[in-house]
């Protein structure tokens with residue numbers, strides 16, 4: 329995996345690396361703790377990053393069985409995407425979260441997430457069609473800098489072959 333050594337303006341918080349590492353290891357309770365610590369940082373200016381921190385905190389809490397805390401994080405994260413007009417991410421991530429909740433038999437929660445997504449996507453938003461994800465190039469499974477999980481249809485593409493890590497904003501080259 330290629331690692332870039334260019335100096336990016338903001339250093340990668342240790343807390344973020346910890347959170348992503350614990351999540352990847354399946355230590356969801358520690359992961360939630362670290363994502364929540366990131367959310368408490370007063371200088372976290374980027375709402376899209378914070379949206380992803382909230383969503384990961386929510387997924388981690390759901391996976392530890394703390395459904396109501398997890399659902400609150402998930403809703404806050406999706407609302408942050410909505411407020412930033414990140415409609416494609418809101419749509420795709422919202423659908424995936426609803427599916428994950430259904431798979432855990434959290435049907436009421438899944439319905440709440442679907443309703444939130446539907447209520448916050450303007451009719452004029454240009455949404456991807458079912459097949460558009462097939463054309464997105466593959467990405468490494470995780471960001472080499474912060475360890476955040478990457479999905480080619482949920483990230484923003486800077487160029488046709490380079491996407492941006494939503495957790496730390498590092499450019500990531502397609503495979």
Ligand SMILES: [Zn+2]
Nearest residue numbers: 471474493496
């Ligand atoms: Zn990253």
